[in-house]
Amino acid sequence: MLTVQNIYKTFNAGTANEVRPLRGVSLDIPEGAFLVILGGNGSGKSTLLNAIAGTFPLDNGEIHLAGHNVTRWQEHRRARLIGRVFQNPFTGTAPNMSIAENFALAIRRGQARGLGWALTKNLMDELRDRVKELRMGLEDRLGNAIGSLSGGQRQALTLLMATCLKPALLLLDEHTAALDPKSADQIIRVTEEVIKRHKLTTLMVTHSMQQAANLGDRIVMMHRGSVAYRFEGADKQRLRVEDLLARFEELRRREMLDDSVAALLQENYI
């Protein structure tokens, strides 16, 4: 379904700001799977999702999605297959346009847009039903600009927009990180519901061990641009928050060791 083969990316190559956020990442995700991606700050999680979405061209490696080799597809072309929710609630919606208009944009994700009226009656009826399911009272405010809503409300709508046309792949990048705990729980509940109902293949980045332990059927933990640990099947089901924290600690120690070895080498040989 989704295959990521040994992908590499370097930003600002050859300058003082050179970063290598992806150093040979591979994933193989069957249809309907729900992968949770963990990892420290700067370990390359968002860059991995951006690579899959096609935000930038890869240096190396290939990406196959739903039977297509999408490696050379531009972002707007891949959008036909991918629904996305971003960390920042401001990224996923057009603030000066109404809830209804944002939804009208999403319902034609990846399809031709013609000179037909955007806000048809059918669309409004469908939208009202779907928004009602969020139980946020937004169904009476469809004409309001999205910019006037709270972050949680915007994320809920973005999730709805990303999934109203069933995507082959759903990408969630810390989509609850900017929310207060109550809204975050609410969004996670909605996320679970939507993924279950439409049997969506999902990649979700999170910093919450709790979410990682409770959600999904597989986990990868990233470290310095590559996958450090993978858990699947029964392993994943057995995994508890403490186990995950222990793995994190291990990575942290390994990193310190790396740094001290580097320092040692530098002292002795340079």
Add this chain to the structure above:
Amino acid sequence: MTLLLGALTIGLILSLLALGIYISYRVFDIADITVDGSITFGAAICAVLIVNRVNPLLATLAGFAGGVVAGTVTGILQAKFKINPLLSGILVMTGLYSVNLHVMGKSNIPLLSAESLTTWAERMGQSWFGNPEVNLGGWMVSTRDLVTLLAVLAMIVTACLGLYWFFRTELGTAMRASGDNPQMIRALGVNVERYRIMGLALSNGLVGIAGALLAQYQGFADAQMGIGMVVWGLASVIIGESLTGSRSLGLAIFGAVAGSILFRLLVAIALRWGLNPNDLKLVTALFVFAALVLPRLLQQRKRPVAAPLGSS
């Protein structure tokens, strides 16, 4: 009264310019100086065709096409060659200056003796009223001016309705979103670069019509007629926004037209009161400067009061 009719007519014609600027400035957040060149381009093409006895309606449409081409070039410079939007506009405007001189073959083409939309209006006035002058609420006005005003009004209303309709279609909604949040709309499958090119083409196309109509109304096309038009359009859009006080699409479009008319009336009054015409551009620039800076200054003065409310 003649003065008022004239100011209204020019204000209406230039409202096409304001609508064009609304698209580039408000939808895409670009100050697109291409319009200085494309308004002249529209006028030049139209004038040359009219002098060569082409149907004036076709000549006006050719002015639109000229504007579309100019806007497309600016759009391509921005989207494909990643040149800074302001610089792209400056490049195309500068290039158009020479193009316009080539199109016209000289720096000024008079149209007074040629068959244009204005002569059509004159003839229509004659046949409707049977008289070169008509009594309008106690004022004697020339039927030519009156019919011209009405015809221009009809065109502007059509343009506004067309634009409103377009921006409510799937395509137009996506175009507005490309300006509002490019990252989001790209993730929804829109080729933002292409939409930006289309938007600038449409914007400059409207400006091209404004040029074509202006040339026919004032009876000549001139290589210098575009200078400062972008600031003029910005002033109209900004006045329109303060009139309607709203970002809603319909009101914004109406506001751009109303702003253009009001601004032209203010200018006519100022000139009547003895403003030196040479100072007009300076005054316009100062006006736009004030309109851009004042709201921010006011906000800064309010902030200390607003902050505790916002954080509670």
